[in-house]
Amino acid sequence: MPDLVTELGIDVLFKGTNFLRLLGGLWSALSISLIAVAISIPLGIIMGVLMTSKSRIIKAILRVYLEIIRIMPQLVLLFLMFFGTTRAFGWDISGETASIIVFALWGTAEMGDLVRGALISIPKHQYESSEALGMTSAQTYLYIIIPQTVRRLIPLSINLITRMIKTTSLVLMIGVVEVLKVAQQIIEANRMTSPNVAFGIYLTVFVLYFLACWPISLLAKYLEKKWS
Template identity: 35%
Template sequence: MDLLLLLGKGMVVTIQLFLLTLIFALPLGLVVSFGRRSKSFIINGLTGIYISIMRGTPLILQLVAVYFGPYYIFGGKIDRFTAAIIAFSLNYAAYFAEIYRGGIESIPRGQYEAGEVLGFTKAQVFFKIILPQVIKRILPAISNEVITLVKDTALVTTIGVAEMFRAANNEMSRIASIQPLFVAGVFYYIMNLVVAQVFKFTEKKLSYYR
């Protein structure tokens, strides 16, 4: 019972990290996808470099850089949990941006023209006609990234965030048993089952966009 209580506290931190990352990364990814499709050479180039760096370097390296970087560069400190949120949000926004871009570019040009004929502004065409179709098309890819995020939250143990994996690892060392890791594995599996079911339900609700 004590083990479940201990891991439960760590799971709360894991869930907070998971939800806050999605809250920041999903809209940021959409903004970055706009930049990637921009006709401006500078904006397109900068967002391309950002995506390349985020996807081309390990997340664990980004975590360490965000946490220790301010100390070595500015002489200041940043909260461990805040550093984790920043690193995860920047990393996942890059992946979401490419998913968004692929979804947007898969929509036929005629959809835009039809909206303009109806008298919609460009913003109205995008948010009322294009975006709903894009969401339906990219849900499977987004769900894969979100499921990966659940598992990646264990990486924050490298900068000392007391999430579920760190709690399990500490308890395993204390009682000299692998049981805490098995219990933590069950918790992660349940979280991913919930995430998968949420996306499955959402896909069914949006099936009329097919």
């Protein structure tokens, strides 16, 4: 068994602080997505509510924003933010900052669309029957609409978090030191002594990402079933 572990280059994990370093790298990626989520949720809720507003101009502007963000690969957005702003505005922002900005912009757009979807999915008769009961529009929202919207929204927003975490793997491409970068460094340092280190380390990164996302998707699935 130990032979196999060595053979596959998994032993490198237990040398020095390698495994801790990988975890640290994962944490850098996760923290970027968590900060972005924390920004996206409130902004997304505002955007979603605005998207159901009566003003056509607001709706059109937000729609265009959503479509632009959606149609571009996130990596292109990262490139635009990281390389483009330096050149166009002379900003010198770090890879981390660029990532957080891009993911927050993207998250806000996606969250906004989820909120909009949840709001319009509430059938009209729900509004009508609460009005018929004599509720004010504030009461209608507070007691009838928001509780129903939240139930539809929470599983979908949790899914958005896993998407966000998966997407943070891209920050490697604009030079942020995260788990894949750490993996590359470890592989580089151990290539001579342990030729198969790439297999073991990348497998570990693979498993780490899975362990970060899977429980969250399970939770989303569970809540979706429970509330549907």
